[in-house]
Amino acid sequence: MALVLTEEQSMLRDSARGLISDKAPVAHLRGLRDSKDTTGFSRELWKTFAEMGFSGLLVPDQFGGSGLGCVEAGIVMEEIGRTLMPSPFLSTSVLAASALSRGGSEAQKAQHLPKIADGSLLAALAIDEGAKHRPLQTKLQATRAGNGFKLSGDKAFVVDGHTADLLIVAARSAGSAGDKNGLTLFLVDPKAKGLTVERTAMVDSHNAARIVFDNVEVDADSVLSEVDQGFGLLEGVLNIGRGAVASEMVGLSDEVFGRTVTYLKERKQFGKAIGEFQALQHRAAELYIDIEITRAAVLKALQALDTDIAKAATAVSVAKARAGTTATLAVQEGVQMHGGMGMTDQFDIGFFMKRARVCQELFGDSNYHTDQLASGKGY
C-alpha cells in the first residue's frame, strides 16, 4: 500500500477541510469557551457532520454508516486538529463506533450503530482512573449481582462524558490491577441509579467528565464482548483512538507551523523580517522535518490498523509517541517565535498549545508509548 492518500481519500480531506474551516474555525471554540456553553460543542454542526456521512464513517454499511477505515477517520481528525473544533467525533464516531462494531452482539449493533451514524446517539468511553493512562490498572469493580453486575468506582478524563447518551465502561470483573484477564466492558446508561457525572472544565476548553459509580446495576446483556476477556477488544479500540489522536496532533502541528512561518515572514525587527535570521530559519526547518516524518509514521499506523489491527501495536506506539513530541515542539516553537503575541489570549496560538497538552495525555503520552515499544521488543 502506498503511503500517500488515494484520490477518494483526498476528496474526503477536501470536503472535511471545507466544512470545518468554514463552520468551525478556532473562533468557534473561542466562542463556546467565552460563553461557557453547557454543551461545549455545536449540536447543529454535529447534525451536518452526520448528513455528510462523517459521524458514521467507521459504522459498517449494513448499519447505516460508510464502512470506511482508520485512514479515513484519521483524515477527518487531522482537519479537526487544524481548527481545534470540539465535537463528539472522537468519542462517538471513532471510539464507540469501533467498540460496538468490533465487539458488539448483533442486537447491540442494531440498537446503537444506526443512531451513531445518523448523529442521534452520543457515546463516551470511560477508561482512565488515575492521573496517567494505565488501562491495565483498571480498578472500577464489577461484582456479580443476580442476573447482572454492580459497578463501583471512579472514572476520570471521560471525553464527552457530560453529554453521552451511552457509556462504554472498562471494569475489573476478576483478577487484580495489572492483570490482562478479568477486564470487562459494559454498556451503561448514564441516567442509571447511582451514577454521577461531573463535567470537568479542561485547560483546552474541550469536553470531559469525571464519573462516579456507586453500585450501579447493569444486566447481563450490557456486557460488550466477553466477561473477563475485554482487554483484547479494549486494546484494539484504544489503538484506533491513539491513531486518531495522533492524526489530530499532525493537523494541529501543521497548522501551528504554517501560522508560525507566516509570522516569520511578516514580523520585522532590526529592519528585516525575523525569518531572515538563520537562528530562526534552522529551527523552522527542523520543525518542518519533524512534522513530515511524524506525518508518515501516523499514516503508516493508520494503514496498519486497517490491514491487521492485531499487528498494529508497534506502529501505533511509534505514531502516538512521535505525534506527542512533535506537537509539543510545534506549539512551543510557535509561541516562542510569536514572541509576546504568542502569550496573549487574543492570539489563537495558545489554544493549540493547550490542546496539544491534552492530546499528549489522551490514551498514553509519548513516554508511555516509548516504554510500550521497548517492552514489546523485549528490553
Add this chain to the structure above:
Amino acid sequence: MADLEKFRAETRAWLEQNCPPEMRKPMTSDGDTFWGGRNTKFSSEAQRVWFERMRDKGWTVPHWPKEYGGGGLDGEEAKIVRQEMAAIGARQPLTSFGISMLGPALLKYGTEEQKKEHLPKITAGLIRWCQGYSEPNAGSDLASLQTRAVGDGDDYIINGQKIWTSYANYADWIFCLVRTDPAAKKHDGISFILFDMASKGVSTKPILLISGYSPFCETFFDNVRVPKSHVVGTVNRGWDVAKYLLQHERAMISGMGERGVGRPLGQIAADSVGADTQGRLDDAQLRSQIANFEVDEAALAAAAERAVDLAKAGQSHPAFSSAMKYYGTELNKRRYEILMSAGGIDALEWESDRSKGGARPRAWLRTKANSIEGGTSEVMLGIVAKRILDLPGA
C-alpha cells in the same frame, strides 16, 4: 493489484531460490560490500554467485530500463523487490556511486550515446565511479570551485585539485565538476564532465581519518586531457546536473543507517549492561535512549517509504531529500553514540581480533562524517528554509 501480488509471489520464490544463505546475513566488514570495477575481487564465492544472478536478472538496479542492463521495473514493482529482499535480509548485490549518483543524472541529462556507453557498465559492475565535487576551498560553498577546464581543439585540459573524493584510489572513472567559464557568475561557469582515472596527469592520495581508515582521497589533475564530448548536459550549466545528482546523493546518505537489520539495539545493549528480572535493561537511561531512538528510526523508515511513494505520485518537493538527509544522518550518529554507550569499555578496543579490529569505535567515528559529506546538516537546514519554506534572504 492482483498482478502485483503475483509479482510479489514470483519475486519471493526467485529470491528464495537464488539468494545464497551467506548473503542473507548482516554485513560485518567493508569487504562484505561489493563495489564492482576493473580491479575488483569477490570476497567469497557466495558474493560472486549472488551478484551474477542479480546482474543477469537486471536486478542490480531493478528500476532502470532493460536496455541499460536494469530490470525495467516500475516504482511499485521495484518497491516489492526491495521489500522482499529486506524480508530475507538479502544484501545489496552491488553498491556503487554509479547506481546511486551518476546513473540518475545520466538518465536525465545524458545523451543517448552517453547512456549506452556508461549505464550498462554500471549495472554490470564493470566500472567503479568516484565523485569529484569538493575542493580545499569549496566545501559547503561548493559552487566556488576552481578546478579549471580550458578548451584545446576537441578536448579540455583540466588542472586543479579535488578533496574528500570517496574511494578515488579504487575508482576507474570520475564524474567531476570543473570551471569552464571563469568570467561568469560562480554558478554559471561550471560543467559536469566524465573521465577515466587512468588518464595521464590524474593522481590520488588517501587521507587518514580519525577512524584510522582512508575512505577519502585528495585527487590531483595535472594537464589531464578529456574529450569535450564527455560533458554531461550543457557546457556551463553543470550546476543543474550537480544539484540534481546531489538530491540523489542525499537520499542515499539518509538511508545509510542499517535499519532493521542485525540484532536489535536493545539486545546488543543487554549483552553488556544486563537486564533485571523483568527483562528490562539494567540501565534505565540507556533503555530510554534506545527506545526513543527506535521510535524515531521507525518513523524515519515510514518517511523514506512515503518519500518514494510521493515521488511516484508526482507530489514530492525536489528539495525534500535535504530534509531526509538531515534527519537520517543525525539519527545514524545517535545510533552509534548508543552503540558506544551500550558497549562500554568493550567498545573502546581498537586493534584486537576480539573487537574485529576495533570495528565498532571505527564505525562510530565514521558516522561523524555523515552530517558533513554530501552537504552539512546546516546546509541542509538552509536549503529546507529557502526552497521549501520560502523564508526570506536564506
